[in-house]
Amino acid sequence: MKGKRFVILLVLMALSLCGCTGNSGLGDKKKTLRIIMTYPELSAAYVSPEMIRDFNSANEKYKVEICETALPVEGMEAAVLKKECPDILIMPLPYTVERYANNGLLEDLWPYIEKSETIRKNELPENVISEFERDEHLYSISQRLTIQTLRLRESDAQGMTGWTAAEFVEWLKGHSDTYSAFGISKETVLDYCVKCNLEEFVDFSAGKADFESEGFIELLNSINELSFEDENASFIPSVASIADMDGFPADKPLLMDSAIDVLSMECIPEFYFGEKVINLGYPNAERKNTGMLISQCNLSVYSKSKNKEGAFEFIEYCMTHFPYDLNNTGGIMNQDCQIPTLYSERKKRFDERIGDYVVSYAGATDVEEKTYQIEERHTEELEEIITYAIADDYEHYNIRKVIQDEATPFFAGAVTAQDAARVIQSKAQLVLDENRSKG
Numbered sequence: 199m200k201g202k203r204f205v206i207l208l209v210l211m212a213l214s215l216c217g218c219t220g221n222s223g224l225g226d227k228k229k230t231l232r233i234i235m236t237y238p239e240l241s242a243a244y245v246s247p248e249m250i251r252d253f254n255s256a257n258e259k260y261k262v263e264i265c266e267t268a269l270p271v272e273g274m275e276a277a278v279l280k281k282e283c284p285d286i287l288i289m290p291l292p293y294t295v296e297r298y299a300n301n302g303l304l305e306d307l308w309p310y311i312e313k314s315e316t317i318r319k320n321e322l323p324e325n326v327i328s329e330f331e332r333d334e335h336l337y338s339i340s341q342r343l344t345i346q347t348l349r350l351r352e353s354d355a356q357g358m359t360g361w362t363a364a365e366f367v368e369w370l371k372g373h374s375d376t377y378s379a380f381g382i383s384k385e386t387v388l389d390y391c392v393k394c395n396l397e398e399f400v401d402f403s404a405g406k407a408d409f410e411s412e413g414f415i416e417l418l419n420s421i422n423e424l425s426f427e428d429e430n431a432s433f434i435p436s437v438a439s440i441a442d443m444d445g446f447p448a449d450k451p452l453l454m455d456s457a458i459d460v461l462s463m464e465c466i467p468e469f470y471f472g473e474k475v476i477n478l479g480y481p482n483a484e485r486k487n488t489g490m491l492i493s494q495c496n497l498s499v500y501s502k503s504k505n506k507e508g509a510f511e512f513i514e515y516c517m518t519h520f521p522y523d524l525n526n527t528g529g530i531m532n533q534d535c536q537i538p539t540l541y542s543e544r545k546k547r548f549d550e551r552i553g554d555y556v557v558s559y560a561g562a563t564d565v566e567e568k569t570y571q572i573e574e575r576h577t578e579e580l581e582e583i584i585t586y587a588i589a590d591d592y593e594h595y596n597i598r599k600v601i602q603d604e605a606t607p608f609f610a611g612a613v614t615a616q617d618a619a620r621v622i623q624s625k626a627q628l629v630l631d632e633n634r635s636k637g
Contacts, residue, residue, distance in 0.1 A: 228259060228261045229259060229261075230260075231261065231262045231509055232283070233263065233264045233265060234265050234284040234286070234288070235287075235289075236287070236289045236291075244494075244495040244521065249520075250262055250263070250264070257511065260505065284503070285500055285509040286498070286509045286512055287498045287499075287500055292330065292590070295330060295496050295498060298337075302501060303500060304499065304501055305337075306335040306337065307510070310510040314514060321540045321542055323491075323585070323587075325584075325589045326339070326340055326589065329493060329589035329591050330493075338498040339496070339498075339517070340496050341497060342520070342536050342537050342538050343491060343493060343494060343538075344458065344491075344492040344494055345458045345490070345587050346457045346490040346492060347458065347480065349467070349476060351473055352474040354452070355476040358476070359478065359485070360484075360488075362483060363391040363395055366391060367387065367424065370424055375451065376452070382453065384422060385605065385606060385609060388601065388602070390455075390480055391417060391421070391480075393480040393590075394489070395482045396598070398413065398483055399414050402630075405630045405633075405634050406627070406630070407623055407627045408623070409619050409623040418608060418615040421609075454467065458537070460535060461536075461551055461572060462535075462570065462572065464577075465576045469570045477579060477583055479583070479586065487586055488586045489588075491584075491587035491588060491589045497516055497517075499513070517539065552572050552573065553571070553572060554569050554572075593630070600625045605622070
């Protein structure tokens with residue numbers, strides 16, 4: 199009897215070690231990959247519970263979990279520096295990637311990509327590579343893209359397909375009643391003029407700024423001559439307002455500072471306004487359809503991880519799977535198509551969406567639907583924007599911030615254009631010098 203009890207005890211112990219499920223226990227032999235996010239509140243937008251469940255079920259060697267110690271930027275950085283070893287870092291902003299790369303905390307992804315059948319170098323946009331590559335080391339890769347650009351209705355564009363900074367300012371002088379998504383001011387106009395045009399005043403390869411040039415001072419003075427009927431004339435078309443066509447005075451010009459993060463945003467405004475919408479891009483010397491590239495869900499491998507191969511396997515998974523793929527709760531995002539970084543994934547998803555696009559939204563009394571048509575030209579136009587988009591890297595961002603901060607006193611009448619340009623030159627050069635000292 200004692201022998202039988204001993205056998206039963208051993209069986210119970212074995213079942214306990216296997217998770218008391220009666221299975222082979224293979225799940226418990228999987229190595230755990232720990233994820234830290236710089237902004238935990240965005241976790242579901244980047245790596246949803248459904249994605250984790252799907253990866254853990256399909257992968258025979260690894261399972262992932264999001265660390266409970268995830269903190270906002272400063273706290274997370276401290277946790278990483280204390281060697282509380284994650285395997286994967288997910289960051290919403292490229293500037294955060296730069297901080298960790300400079301501290302030697304991120305693994306070079308090129309050796310893994312060279313062996314990958316999912317992520318091929320020739321499918322990554324050059325502007326994404328340049329955003330995260332330093333000294334031929336690639337420290338992060340973005341899952342998907344958002345492109346920010348300027349657009350006008352065809353009737354407002356008056357034949358223009360692109361514009362220089364001078365042409366943009368001249369257009370505004372003739373349209374003082376312009377509406378914009380977030381209102382319009384001299385400061386926002388200046389930012390539009392330099393977003394994708396900094397090379398006119400900065401030689402990034404040489405690390406030299408030239409903001410005391412005649413061209414920049416002339417730009418400041420030209421913008422200062424602008425006047426707007428209402429600087430707060432703003433209109434942000436939500437899906438509902440697009441569908442019910444309320445809220446915007448049709449006789450006013452609308453400067454659309456559009457963040458295109460889903461395919462439908464390339465076509466819906468046309469149906470809303472009843473005419474073609476022209477992607478002019480931010481002003482630049484070559485009049486290219488240039489936008490600002492915003493990388494979304496930036497994935498990195500922690501340089502001290504003991505499971506680097508597994509961490510990269512999860513990155514491969516994330517490049518072809520998105521939060522809304524597995525979430526069947528309905529809603530607009532399930533019907534729409536986000537913008538994958540990988541070209542083959544982007545083309546596949548875009549091609550699947552060509553045709554009728556139905557938007558469901560809550561109307562005044564009931565759920566209503568509106569149908570739009572996604573055409574091949576919409577996907578081609580979006581590809582063009584992606585091609586010419588400029589990555590807003592840490593250096594560009596900080597120089598633009600200097601320009602914004604130091605031009606404000608000039609627009610307020612407190613200093614001359616020359617004085618403002620002198621301060622901008624000094625501080626922008628300091629940004630360039632500091633960045634090179636780190637490299």
